[in-house]
Amino acid sequence: MENFKRRHSKLINSSRLLYQEYSDVVLNKAIQSQKRVDSFSEDIESSFPSSPRLRRKVLSPQDSYLQRLSVSSNASLWQDIPMIRGSRILLNMSRDEQKLQEAKFELIMSEASYLRSLNVAVDHFQRSAELQAMLTNQERQWLFSRLHDVRDVSASFLFDLEEKFEEDMFTFHVCDVALKHAPEFRRVYLPYVTNQTYQEQTFQRLLNGNAGFQQVLERLESDPVCQRLSLKSFLILPFQRITRLKLLLQNILKRTRPGSEEEVQATQAYDALEKLIKDCNENVQRMKSTEELIYLSQKIEFECKIFPLISQSRRLVKCGELTALDFNTLSPKWKVTTRPIYLHLFNDCLLLSRPKEGGRFVVFDHAAFSDVRGEKCEMKLHGTNKNVFRLFLLQNYQGKRVEFLFRTETHSEKLRWISALAPPRGELDLLECPDAPQVQCIKTYKARENDELALEKADIIMVMQYSNDGWMEGVKLSDRERGWFPSEHVELISSKHARQKNLKEEQRVKNAKQQVFCKK
Template sequence: FVSSSIIETGKGNSRILSSMSKANHEVHTKTNLVTVASCPKASPVQCELMQSNCPFPHYFSTTLFSCNLSYLLCSFLGLLYQEYRDKSTREEIETRRLQDSQTDPEETSPSEETPSEAEPTSTIENKAPPQINLLRNSNSRFNLWQDLPEVQSSGVLSILQPDEIKLQEAMFELVTSEASYYKSLNLLVSHFMENERLKKILHQSEAHILFSNVLDVMAVSERFLLDLEQRVEENIVISDVCDIVYQHTVNHFSVYITYVSNQTYQERAYKQLLQDKPAFREVISQLELDPKCKGLSFSSFLILPFQRITRLKLLVQNILKKVEEKSDRESTALDAHKELETVVKACNEGVRKMSRTEQMISIQKKLEFKIKSVPIISHSRWLLKQGELQQMNGPKTSRTLRTKKLFREIYLFLFNDLLVICRQIPGDKYQVFDSAPRGLLRVEELEDQGQSLANVFILRLLENADDREASYMLKASSQSEMKRWMISLAPNRRTKFVSFTSRLVDCPQIQCVHPYVAQQPDELSLELADVLNILDKTDDGWIFGERLHDQERGWFPSSMGEEILNPKIRAQNLKECFRVHKSDDSQRRKLGSRNRQ
């Protein structure tokens, strides 16, 4: 068996080797175990599992497995990515709820560590093969790695350690979710983009804006999926997938930046077409009603690439949390994560660039300067917050004045590097009467000053438009609005709770149970199952949070989430994030990162 049964052919391709001697394997027998010392594909676990009298023929023979894998992936293609993603995140939420209700996080399933798209896996004793029953739906079409007939019949589940099984599930999940994503992309192209009626309605330029380079994105996904499938076919116990992710991210994933950067144009064009072309609206409605779409909207297909590239980064994070520390697989996962993070940031920046430019032009047209004019439009400037506040009239000693005109309306435009203070004038215009660099702003909250001075804070300009210090006593409409202004005006001001970067483990945390779309520049859009540190909160239902997986900050309604009460789970979440975001390149090089020429 050892010398001849590792002939692994799948779809006509030699998967590993034609014989043991061809791989220059050194075989050592010890307590009926065979160690393969120099196989480039075999993990330490795989090496130890090779037995001289191997009872696991399916484990090493992937001819049959490759055929079944293709069938399996086809069955996964029955799930559209939107369904796959929604179901998995909701199951993740339920898993975290279960963890939070238990005393010891070690008693819960491995999904506690993951923004996962697969069903959670329960931790069991080493003596018995692990079984996954948590949240199992009899109608679910989700399959786990350990549910594969080849895996179950091979007996490897009784030999692999629970941590290795969790890692296998995380890697297998990345493969199956890519299959589901490719299915949805294919439907976007074949069902919508290539529809003959739609082609006749749309001009070529309109179709280009609406669908952008989706064909390039689909081609990249197809190549990526084929490489992932080939890796799984090589052996039932997957050696790694992050090296494949790294190669494709570096060499091919720039197509995502192009697609996502077009998002603002795409959304505008879609809305305009719905408004101006009844025939377009009618065809889209009919296509959406097709059973193939499973009740999903056309727009849900258009945003797939941005959702996928973001989720792919989270899936690699999930793998990174499970690989052995200071190992080659950890180094590879860190490299893949770093490259994906670069692509995601470029996608975000591409989306923001156009909307910011248009917004700055619009603001510039509305401003009339009573003081020396300040150029508003700049490539490095963008709006952080705008809105109306009440300014106290008269000197600061007039806090006790009993007059109906104690406060007067002013309007603030806060940019990332500049504050502009205005009064609104007729014609939707704003007259600027003061300004200051953002770095020269200080804020101070007034406490216990009575009902008339509730939600009042002091804004100090260390150097204003007249090159002198100025102070404004400002009143917000609510406590949350006051805190939001104070944090935006002075971002380095200490918040109520300690941030993620402080490395203190007892920071309050919350997980998102309802998606939220930001309505203001200082707000944070949330996806289901996001976990955030709570940096500040208000009595009227707002939270200032820092998302763990990307460290983005912003405000959101407290009703969007559920607080994580178990301190062990909170500490575990922080520990995992510190590991994911460590960026000491010199240390990573010492781990023996693979040559990626």
Template sequence: MAHLNCKDGLITKTPHDSMQDGHSVQMQDVFGSPGAMASALRSVGRSLLHMDSVPGLDERETEISSSTFNGEGTEEGAGDSPDEEDQSEEDVPPALFQSKYIDMFPLYQDYLPSLNAALQRARKGALNDLVTCQFLPSLQSPLSSHSPTTEFSSPTTEFSSPTTSCSSTPSPQPVRVNPSCTLWQDLPEVKESGLLNTLTTRELRLQEARFELIGSEASYLRSLGIAVNHFFASKKLRKSLSKRKQHILFSNLRHVMKASESFLMELETLLGANVLISHVEDIVLNHCSTFQAHYVPYVTNMQYQEALVCRLLENNRRFLRAMKKLEGDPVCQRRGLKSFLILPFQRITRLKLIMQNILKLTKPDCGAISSLQQSIEAIHQIVDKCNKGVQRMQEIEQLVQLELRLDFGTVKKVPLIVSGRFLVHEGALRQLTLDERPSSFTDVYLHLFNDLLVISLKKDQHFVVVDHAAFPTHVHVKQLQPNALGPLGLPSDSFLLHLSQNCTGQPTVLILATHTRSDKEVWMKVLM
């Protein structure tokens, strides 16, 4: 079984992360909108952080219930007994695998900026097609901002695309870059093999793209090693946190690192057997099930991490002191904990781009095309599941906020936060009151969920519930005939809402009017 050799908080690994592009593949194809994803993670975390519990939330949908935030501001993290520690984390064996290429690459946070700078220096010499941005499109999508500390709260910055222009010369020649950024052509075994004199330019580009997968994974694993062996393993940090909060902070990061370690070991074994790299797509495909098992819960739970870190820094002096000392250690290279915690999110979104670049450089008639396409689709499915997990967190955030603002009063209360429920549409309408002379309209507010309709009166920032019914079972809408509008003095944007069984179990009928025709069309459509 593959393991890691830990030294000074580092994992003795190799090849670093050369994340692919944004050049031919827009990030929204990978994760929708990275900015929206990041915003969702942050906002949900802040909302759930202040909740003592999330009523009705199915724990299978989220790794960590927000109830784990109880007593968060305590200095010592009291209230947790030793047996509360997540036993699954104890199943991760110690790391022993020793990577061959670890010293050739910087931390994952610094890889792309470092490589970009090296290529810019090389441009002044004999830079060739092999290392132009056209064939290393990942340079268009830097991993981290240029500031010393990468903020966990700014994934949008991570996906920004500064303009990088590279020129090329007709004759392909090996380019020597900074030792911290090694290309396939720079490897001693490659130079000794004589392949650089026999491969075509396209074949050289393909080898570099495949080696980027290996190098980038080594760099990524090196950074994960610091997160786990330096931060997670810190006794002082452990003593400042309860075991529950420690699990919230690091989630299943050790399992993520173990998956990366196993993946890199197989890639390095492939390279060791034959310096001419091939069939990396088969290895990627074989590891996708493991990636899905660990990356989906980690990315889904990320919204808890930032919120907890911020709260601990404000309220836990022991945690603050421990963090300052840990982050000030040279092994971190001026990078904060947040920049390490976000790495799995960045890595899984980049992995697909790396494979797409390999596919782009592979000849159409090559037998590897099918496996490449399958591996890309498998990674896409993982990213899609991560995306859906975060979307579910957004939905939960809406439910949490609404439950705090809904006042059921004397009306039969229904739990708002239940598994699978989400808000479909909401808005203000007017209800016709016929028991008065002359008839008048009362402002009402409707919250339509996928399984429930709530009718209320808005009072400042709260809603006083007056009725509710199961949707769509007991909710029906009907257009009013034009000849019925005049005698009742109804506006043209009126419709009939029939609740066959309301909160008291009785049928009731309401005449509602929207403020605009387009509003009516929307409500008629969602209520049908």
């Protein structure tokens, strides 16, 4: 920690906002900015990426030069810094150049706010003697993981960002700094994010079964330093920050001049963060899948041909109990009988089971994923037999073709099963879908099932289909992730101009990556 103290940030105390609140304000501004473009209520070229308005701080003569610059105005906008505002250099800058500098300054200010929250997480919670006494060594490791390392890397990153800013406040660069620190990001974020499953389980277990932990936690969270924020909100910060940092770099990349050295650096930094996030997600998914498979292997028995369930490459895509409809064709009125069948759909196979008491399953049929198809049912059915789809096993474990007719409880479940059973899709070319609906996330959504899409505020999603009971399937423009989400968390982008602008910006990033990495 000696190194951390020596490299103390000059911006760390420039705001009273912790990162949780700071980020929320920034994302709300991004949502409003998109709405302005959508409604044409303002000139779209006059909207600057901005930071939350901060309270004016009384400065003392001892405050650092950079700190005085950053807080002597009412806002944390780069253009509102006294030495920037009204300067001839600013007046000679184009709007695009000003937007680029604002985007870079936003990265610096948000990192300062993030570090401030990490200081609370480490110094107030992780190092609390009271809390330490309530935890075993293993629980401390699972709960806090390498949070202090994450904090130290953030401090070093911010220090270098500030140095760049002080060198030239008008044309400072940040992407080269992000690229330089990318290996350190990987060193600390990959293990921290991978530990997510253990962290969540440990926190919940302590909260539910350790009265002493609950009491100490309540006292710590009531301290003014936490600003009424919970420990959990601090623990998830690294997950949120690494994703947000990628988006901030993407925002800078969109504004760099094509073919410039800065575009190359922005592209390389963005790519490094994108790969890190992908590896983090894959690690989390791998751990989650392994736990699911171990659990299921204890609950599943086979009455047909047995095969080993646990595999490193296997992951659960979707599961649930459906109602199978069987028609008696010998009956004059085609009498329908029903039976429950539980489906476990993995990325490489499908298991069909009869549910038993105690959450157990007896598998009576299975097929490779490549031999499975789901289709809408065109048959007109009345009464309760709505939301029906067909399931085809082109070749089951016996080499036979088998067909099932399933009924779901809701329209969205029907569509979700058909989508999950579809063959793997290639990467979507956004420009081939210029007229596809787009929505913007206005309320964070945490995915609860494997086929759902986690959303953060201001995410733009291209909608592929929607149900009549409030669910949508879409693709996030920022990372091409696909999944289902509730429509109450998003708002429709009605302007064709706004939708085209969103697509062009994403294509700009894709083109930059192709240019940079094809040259190598």
